[in-house]
Amino acid sequence: MSSLSEFQLLSVLAQEMNMRKASERLFVSQPALSQRLQTIEKEWGTKLFIRSQKGLALTPAGEHVIQFVNDVLNKQEKVRETIHALQDGVSGTLKIAVASIVGQNWLPQVLKKFIDTYPQAKISLVTGWSSEILKCLYDDQVHIGIIRGTPDWKGLKIHLFSDQLLLVDREITRPEQVLETERPFIQFKSDSNYYQEIQDWWMRNFKTYPKKTIVVDQIETCKQMTFNGIGYSILPAITLNHTEKNLFKIPLVDENGEPLKRDTWLLGYESAFQLKQVSAFVELIKEYISEFHS
Incomplete structure (x- = not known):
């Protein structure tokens, strides 16, 4: 199972649909981002994005994974908010x-x-x-x-x-x-x-x-x-x-x-x-x- 940092990576890729823009937001090089994406796709056992000269496109499997990823990240943010609310x-x-x-x-x-x-x-x-x-x-x-x-x-x-x-x-x-x-x-x-x-x-x-x-x-x-x-x-x-x-x-x-x-x-x-x-x-x-x- 991917870590939360990898969930964040997938979420940014889905928002930008562009390797260069996503790498800039994530402060990593494009080759490093491409390598990490390949590793994540291997973990899921399927292609999540289709690469082309125009950018990225989600595969049908990728759409399901991204929806799951965003649900997890939203729940994580709500838990953080609850924790902060308990603090002074x-x-x-x-x-x-x-x-x-x-x-x-x-x-x-x-x-x-x-x-x-x-x-x-x-x-x-x-x-x-x-x-x-x-x-x-x-x-x-x-x-x-x-x-x-x-x-x-x-x-x-x-x-x-x-x-x-x-x-x-x-x-x-x-x-x-x-x-x-x-x-x-x-x-x-x-x-x-x-x-x-x-x-x-x-x-x-x-x-x-x-x-x-x-x-x-x-x-x-x-x-x-x-x-x-x-x-x-x-x-x-x-x-x-x-x-x-x-x-x-x-x-x-x-x-x-x-x-x-x-x-x-x-x-x-x-x-x-x-x-x-x-x-x-x-x-x-x-x-x-x-x-x-x-």
Whole structure:
């Protein structure tokens, strides 16, 4: 039977499907990795991976072995968490999945404070769209998730903050000027309701489509194109700070004259919140938000 270190090797190979990338992650040479894989396959009595110039592919037997390997590694991690929870102090790995916009613009300051406060704790961070964050939670891959929008979540959820949506441009000073400009409306299209919310606001106010549009799939691309004067965009306030020069930022309002905002939520299962590293992180976030808004 393979050891846990060999299970880790197989898991990394299955994630990367590439000998070079896997060897870099495992800090071993490619020949050494290839030799170890051959030994492991001999132990299992079958080929687990098919090698080709394009990389690796799992054999049917390999798929079963990898599923078993990942189950064992997940159980090992849960046992470690239980042991850490029995010990004094905050340690263990905090596994977080975060919406990319939050991971880029808000979370770093919080993580810095967490690391400084709890140096024995480790952090595993995944970023992506909010739907991907929810999948990570449902699949029990992370302890907590931080998403944008209104969550359909049956577990514990904590509202972190709301930030306004702003029309941002180098030239436009009033929303109605978008009907006059020949420059494009740069839009960020995600899998959340954010894109639809912008579309609804636009049609409610202007009853017609923009003259020109550029659609991108990364909000940072949208932001940089706007900052460089290529066009105008609608951005959440979380992506902006007070260092941008020569930019007009016009708050959007709904049909009742109320500011249009995006919510950010922290989600998780109750069992995860009982872990020391998770509860410590949640309390630190609450303190950070309290200080930020005080």
